[in-house]
Amino acid sequence: MKPVIGEANVRDMKEEPSSPSAAEGERFSLKAADYRTIPFDGPPATELPEWGGVAHAEGLKFILHPPLDFEIAYRIPDYLIFTPYARAVVDISVKDGPIRRQAWPAGSAFIVPPDTCVRARMAEPVEFLCIAVDPTRAETVFARVARDRPWAPQLIEDFGDPGFAMLQQELRRSLLGDPLVEPVYLETLADGMLARIGCYLAGAAIGTPAKEAISPGVLRRIVQHIEANLGEKLVVEELAEAAGLSRSHFTRAFQSATGEPPQDFIIGRRLSRARELLADTEREIAEIAVATGFSSQAHLSSTFKKRLGVTPARYRNAFR
The missing domain is CATH 2.60.120.280 (Regulatory protein AraC)
Structure with missing residues (x-):
């Protein structure tokens, strides 16, 4: 109807x-x-x-x-x-x-x-x-x-x-x-x-064993911490400690909840932030690399090309 x-x-x-x-x-x-x-x-x-x-x-x-x-x-x-x-x-x-x-x-x-x-x-x-x-x-x-x-x-x-x-x-x-x-x-x-x-x-309602589960509230807090610190060093062991889980249990529970291991999730969020900055600002690519947690412009470029199939410069030019 x-x-x-x-x-x-x-x-x-x-x-x-x-x-x-x-x-x-x-x-x-x-x-x-x-x-x-x-x-x-x-x-x-x-x-x-x-x-x-x-x-x-x-x-x-x-x-x-x-x-x-x-x-x-x-x-x-x-x-x-x-x-x-x-x-x-x-x-x-x-x-x-x-x-x-x-x-x-x-x-x-x-x-x-x-x-x-x-x-x-x-x-x-x-x-x-x-x-x-x-x-x-x-x-x-x-x-x-x-x-x-x-x-x-x-x-x-x-x-x-x-x-x-x-x-x-x-x-x-x-x-x-x-x-x-x-x-x-x-x-x-x-x-x-x-x-x-x-x-x-x-x-x-993640169907993982109780010892490997991560509550929605804890997951949300971990993701917010990642988003707020993309330009800093993010260590999986420290995230696991913040969640009150061992590294192995945290990794399995995080992947069950998000579909990705913690490190891949972090890389994905860094690339997303880099894409926003490339499209919406005039900041140098090297500066964007540092701001989003990559060790260098070359590191950002290689990861960008591997994940997205284009270089950061070509991605930016598409918006111009």
Whole structure:
């Protein structure tokens, strides 16, 4: 069935600014008052209220909330993605557990599997996006991304991913500012976000022996360390020590999670950074080699040619 977008809802979304002006305060406060009929400590809603501007595509509902006071209790049959556009501080309870205060940076996400009771109350108003995803659509994407690796639905409380954050921004732009927005484009953006989440789920369920496993949080920390220190010497033994594993166990677990041994992964990230600098800056190739952790321009050139089939100079010229 061809995806359908709620044209009136999208039009309303575009006409309302992300921050209410004084003249519009009454209209926004009325909507907020209506929405807060689902109190934090009340019976959970079984369907998300369509408030704040809504668009629909096949198996998807997008709700872009203005920065207003907000609270809700819900248990819906869909996957729910909450992602803020500024730092969000929320009092939250999951499965009627203890209430705790949690902060999410802009561009991060809180992903809730179907039929999970969540109670949430914003400490300060911020603009945020909710995406409700039909389980069939979400799990089709997750399974495709996993590529026969095991995975399982789970609550993800602190999802942070640069690719996800970029898609989140494009989705907002499309909902608010694109007069030609089409359901198929919204579907594509949402599927891209689901794919990034699917990578996390597959990584969290790596089918390796427990003694060789590496948790998603530790893996993310190791990768962030590598990205931040590409110009420095990166020693696998030190990475393994940071992960709390022996070198051999770390190497096997890292390869299971990323598809590459640590040293090959590091070389790949160095080449990726070098490609960015070659395309976007005028820095000398020798300088780029040092900045990305290669011992010399010759070392960068030989590795570049071996991996990519072209020299750094020829790669740069293609952008000119």
